[in-house]
Amino acid sequence: MNAVQQAKGRVRGVPLRIKLVASVLALVSGALVVISVSTAYFLHNYLVDQIDLELRESADRIQSIMPSSNTNSVSLPSDYVIVLTSPTTGKVRGFAYDTSRFKTADLPPWPSDAAGFEAQEKAQDGKPRTVRARDSSVRWRMFYIERPDGQMAAIGEHLTDVDLAVKRLAWIDLLVGGSVLIMLASVGAGIVRTSLKPLVEIERTAAAIAGGDLTRRVPDPEEGQVEPTSELGRLSRALNAMLTQIEAAFTARAASETSARWAESAARDAAAAAQASEARAIRSEERMRQFVADASHELRTPLTTIRGFAELYRQGAASAPEQTAGLLRRIEDEAARMGLLVEDLLLLARLDMERPLSLTPVELPVLASDAVQAARAMAPERQIELEIAPESGPLVVSADDARLRQVIGNLVTNALTHTPPEAEIRIGLRAEPGGFAVVEVADTGPGLSAEQAERVFERFYRADAARTRRADGNTGTGLGLAIVAALVAAHHGSVEVAQTPGGGATFRVRLPLLPQTDGAGE
Template structure:
């Protein structure tokens, strides 16, 4: 069953239930009132007849003249044995044990329904006997039948109107859902990620806005993926071309009747091949690392940033040559993934070492900055970063003119940015006090050792 049909049935069912409850309540209230009215009429007429002081001669007996007005109902005056003494109607009222008990003086009065004749019977003690009045319930039941028919017709019309209204409301209210369905089918069929048109401000419209945001996020992710593939292809083309050129040169030199390469040229080509292979290996490793950074986080654990920085420093010192490190680390803990954080710190250190002059100093400090954040800063004494390059140094494959002659893939700082954002932080670039580059990473966390 479709959602529209379910909404229609729900509206119709709710209205049907409400109409049924109201109709039953109205029916039983009117029914009780009508039966009470019949009882009240019988009791009033009996009391009026019994209290009448004017006499009349009926069947050789002197009876109150008010008895003669009881011709619209069945009436009889019975003795203690239940035998009718006076009756002014063609049909006697039902006489039973209850009426005989009243005539015998056992009860002062009694009212009951006689199921056999479908009449309401009232008996009242009168002059050593009983005055018995009976009225048919057929007119009352006819009124109740008419009332039942009216309530049924009105209830049915209400349910029909509710079903029509429910269908209209469902068609109008589910129009955004239909647009979402068509958009989803369009995306699945064509891959077209254009947002759908949204109007209004209800819950379904907000759902449409969320769907458009999802489409935008998917489109952005696809654009980033295409850009990464394009940039990676561009970056891979240079080392691959150099590798192919050098290999072809070596193969050509080994061909018959080809001029032989000197030992110096052969050594130089071999060195170029090794450098190009190293560059290619680093580029592929950085691409893999960046793809891993973009993957969803699976688990988080308590991370001691001082320990992470010290581990990265130990690795950086082994390849830093005569570059020195000045370190000032204060305790800082956060929930995250140690491996990406260590790789990000190591990239910052390697970048500072690469641009530091011989015998230069790289300053590393980690300190809280308030509001639940700490800053990890890495500063070098190199040439620094041009103002025009500052907004782009953390972009993938971006390399300044000064850096193009140095080894690297252009992904190191992009990995730093990805790791920081992955942990709820941010990255900044500027100039250090020594005129070199200053790279800063802001990370959320606490100095409380009980974190996690």
């Protein structure tokens, strides 16, 4: 077992270019061997069939070719031997062959009497047979017949020319095939070396990025083209887009940190405001440090994965084209996952900087109805219902339409992702005393424990790593509910989670209603 593992380890250590060239040469060699063997086989059969045809045509002319005397000096074709038996005694009467070309040891064996000839005729079943000479390597094609006068005869033709032709063909195939393999190895090595050069650059760039240099970019092998057509082109574009977003996220966080420190330093000039400002700055700095630490941890994992798959690709872990495409697809998936993570990080960074929202009157029933339709389109087999409490009024709030849609969408997506297919999902709307609108997203799934409910809105928190895995195999970022909490807070609202009666979880969002005018209800 250890020997097998050591052999596999040595194979994995062979560079990819050598594996590719060796694979191509092995396939071509196999094809050449099959072609050579097939050619020799069909040529041999064709030549033997021609000899059989000549033997049958010559069988009718034996009487004129073979004299009645028993002599070896008869003038015959140089590659023939003819044997006749006596019609009276049944013994071999005589045979004839080219004595200048063949010796007695080169002649084929034949029976000593007519009975043996008859047995050979029946055994051959109308088709000549191949026999080897008595004391040499010469092969003959023998054909036994019975003459009209009852005399038995055998006629044979040697296969020396056939064997020589097949042997020459084998040597030609060997020389030509060897030349082709040498030429193919030279050309293939150059093509593979050129094709793998972009992967080497990607590996070096990934190593530099993992070391902290976020300014590095992967060389684009299809620079100038609007849409890449190759796997390497798509991979390079995806990696560069991801790196740009990562750099922008860290730049935004650095700017946010600088602004917070400046606010802290300026607030110290006023005794009353200094303590509050200092506390805010400390909280902001703690969130920022935690944010940077969590972001670095989350980004390091896919970056390391990308580097690892690129290393496997370079070392030749994938020799077949479908395996190569699979490795590149895994790298692209990790890059896409990092892109989604960076977009969520940028949104949280903007919310932490308290940038103003674009507030307009927004009707909650319209947003909830759109969310239900979108959820039913995503999961048509799920039971998703919308309930609006009677006499709730128009339920209009002052909010950023796009961000509020994101709040409801994240809650519905969270319910779809973390509940079994048979669980029901309900979106409820109602008005509460005090001028608040309540949006509830409830499910009948497994629910949350007390500890999970307490931490569910924390950034990068996952209640259950197994339950956060989506159908496509990727895990969630752990930022969906954190974004919900941040957006609701930016709208001067609140969000909480409670147990659904009968089992499950209910996420409840409260937002201040927009004061109604005289014509608001018309």
